[in-house]
Ligand SMILES: O=P(O)(O)O[C@H]1O[C@H](CO)[C@@H](O)[C@H]1O
């Protein structure tokens with residue numbers, strides 16, 4: 574069994590898949606946190622692994638950057654490989670002065686300048702929201718880990734290098750916390766194909782203050798987010814097997 578973008582076998586993916594933008598982050602998660610990680614797909618070097626986290630099967634796959642890329646992988650994972658829970662573990666740039674570098678943000682919803690959800694929704698405004706059971710599981714896991722997290726709205730931008738930096742003021746005035754490039758698309762795909770999705774992002778840089786994390790800081794603060802996503806996947810698996 575193969576899709577145009579994934580060369581895994583039919584049962585190679587677990588019901589839950591973590592989706593970092595960077596395939597090397599997928600490899601890092603698999604090799605750092607999973608027992609017996611197996612490489613299950615490598616088309617275009619978009620590495621995917623399946624292993625187990627404290628006894629719970631879980632997969633992790635790079636999504637690439639931007640809504641078009643994550644939409645391809647998320648759609649094929651859901652419809653061809655039976656993945657039901659998709660958890661993005663990404664980085665983001667803060668646009669809100671109340672947010673600090675290294676904060677972990679959970680995207681209750683995501684705005685976007687992309688038209689993908691309007692294409693799905695007869696040109697109306699679709700509310701791109703997280704699945705509530707995943708959102709609750711992530712917040713419960715954060716409590717257990719004693720990890721401060723912030724729940725709120727993200728903005729999924731088509732352009733990393735925006736020609737309209739004035740939009741950052743508008744985002745902040747509307748309460749948006751940070752900018753990244755995938756969450757709104759992931760939530761749209763999940764809604765279209767009947768799966769559950771959640772985006773968790775660590776603030777890697779602050780667009781307002783110009784602060785940025787070092788590579789080492791990114792690694793350690795991303796590890797907290799990775800653990801949070803893995804604990805979330807463990808608790809939802811325990812819930813569904815009751
Ligand atoms: O670190 P990742 O998960 O790739 O996320 C962010 O980083 C990339 C831009 O540098 C975009 O994909 C954006 O969403």
Ligand SMILES: O=c1cc[nH]c(=O)[nH]1
Nearest residue numbers: 664665666752753754
């Ligand atoms: O998409 C992104 C990710 C991190 N920082 C940004 O400014 N944008």
